[in-house]
Amino acid sequence: MSVLFTRTLRFKVRPESHAWLNEAAVEVNGVFNYCNQISLATATRTDRKRKWLSGYDLCNLTAGATEYFERIGADTIQRICVEYAQKRVAARRLKLRWRVSRGARRCLGWIPFKAANLKRKGTALRFCGKTFRVFERERLEGVSWKQGCFAQDAVGDWWLCLPVEVRVEQTAAPKESVGVDLGIKDVAVTSDGERLEAIRFYRDAQHRIGALQRRGHVRQAKRVHRRIRRRRQDACHQFSRRMVNTYQKIVVGDVSSLKLAKTRMAKSVLDSGWGTLKRFLQYKGECAGRTVQVVNERNTSRGCSSCGALSGPSGLRQLAVRRWECAHCGERHDRDVNAARNILRAGSRCGTSVSGNESSPVERPLSQTSRLREAGLDAQRAAA
Ligand SMILES: [Zn+2]
Numbered sequence: 001m002s003v004l005f006t007r008t009l010r011f012k013v014r015p016e017s018h019a020w021l022n023e024a025a026v027e028v029n030g031v032f033n034y035c036n037q038i039s040l041a042t043a044t045r046t047d048r049k050r051k052w053l054s055g056y057d058l059c060n061l062t063a064g065a066t067e068y069f070e071r072i073g074a075d076t077i078q079r080i081c082v083e084y085a086q087k088r089v090a091a092r093r094l095k096l097r098w099r100v101s102r103g104a105r106r107c108l109g110w111i112p113f114k115a116a117n118l119k120r121k122g123t124a125l126r127f128c129g130k131t132f133r134v135f136e137r138e139r140l141e142g143v144s145w146k147q148g149c150f151a152q153d154a155v156g157d158w159w160l161c162l163p164v165e166v167r168v169e170q171t172a173a174p175k176e177s178v179g180v181d182l183g184i185k186d187v188a189v190t191s192d193g194e195r196l197e198a199i200r201f202y203r204d205a206q207h208r209i210g211a212l213q214r215r216g217h218v219r220q221a222k223r224v225h226r227r228i229r230r231r232r233q234d235a236c237h238q239f240s241r242r243m244v245n246t247y248q249k250i251v252v253g254d255v256s257s258l259k260l261a262k263t264r265m266a267k268s269v270l271d272s273g274w275g276t277l278k279r280f281l282q283y284k285g286e287c288a289g290r291t292v293q294v295v296n297e298r299n300t301s302r303g304c305s306s307c308g309a310l311s312g313p314s315g316l317r318q319l320a321v322r323r324w325e326c327a328h329c330g331e332r333h334d335r336d337v338n339a340a341r342n343i344l345r346a347g348s349r350c351g352t353s354v355s356g357n358e359s360s361p362v363e364r365p366l367s368q369t370s371r372l373r374e375a376g377l378d379a380q381r382a383a384a
Pocket of ligand 1: 327328
């Protein structure tokens with residue numbers, strides 16, 4: 001069975017176009033700030049003409065504005081209006097933050113466009129009368145996009161982002177289920193004993209970043225930051241891919257990274273990237289037709305996974321205890337593997353996910369494949 005999913009392809013734009021994009025981004029900011037100003041003014045009028053401007057209203061108000069801009073066209077202006085209206089509704093504010101074009105508080109550039117604005121031209125792309133080249137052009141072949149944007153990162157490089165629909169083949173995984181405990185010493189440990197080691201990306205690079213910042217090499221420091229983020233993401237990508245390919249059901253504890261980030265272990269927590277890993281597991285699992293469940297991880301490190309007695313090390317204070325023996329049944333445990341087993345058990349115990357201290361416990365409905373798979377297992381059991 002195959003399912004359609006939207007994925008965003010990112011292409012690095014070759015540097016010769018950066019200057020043009022920087023200029024165009026200033027124009028985008030102009031339109032955005034106009035939307036911000038006019039909708040604030042309209043929403044705070046004291047007469048009967050007060051109203052919340054919709055994306056449609058803003059498009060009408062900006063009609064014909066192209067003649068004031070050198071680079072961006074009508075389609076981009078309309079997309080800015082629509083996106084602005086959506087963002088303001090989502091933020092529930094009278095106005096959003098201004099998009100600053102210059103100085104230290106400059107916003108990262110953003111230039112949205114509609115499908116028809118970006119065209120192929122030989123080995124390059126054409127947008128608003130300008131020819132662009134991107135790295136890894138071959139990935140563009142056979143791809144059709146609806147709309148997209150150019151976006152800038154903190155280092156100042158520009159990326160072409162194209163959401164595309166891809167057809168994903170969903171097949172059943174070889175193994176049944178796994179529990180994943182998110183920790184500090186290892187980012188993740190599974191109930192089968194597999195580990196994703198925390199590479200101390202940030203701490204390794206800390207001295208370098210510090211030195212660079214003191215010397216005023218801001219761009220270099222940002223480059224190191226970007227490299228750290230990518231390395232961490234890469235490790236999480238690989239681990240989550242392996243989990244999704246191997247297991248049909250994945251149960252994760254609901255540690256709140258925000259809460260722990262306030263304690264003195266903040267740096268390790270932010271370093272380990274739990275949020276990233278959870279997000280990857282969720283979207284990859286959804287794509288592949290897996291069940292990804294988030295459960296309350298209360299008592300998962302204290303409880304013995306063999307007999308259930310609360311005889312293990314508790315909380316943050318006994319974090320140093322890595323291995324322990326159950327006083328009740330005598331079973332020897334590795335702290336993290338034991339916790340992962342408890343998480344797995346919590347996942348099978350409650351059909352629905354338990355909400356913990358994190359705002360959104362995510363319960364993925366059983367996909368078609370896992371239902372089919374369960375039906376198949378039932379049939380096998382009946383036959384046996
Ligand atoms: Zn025990």
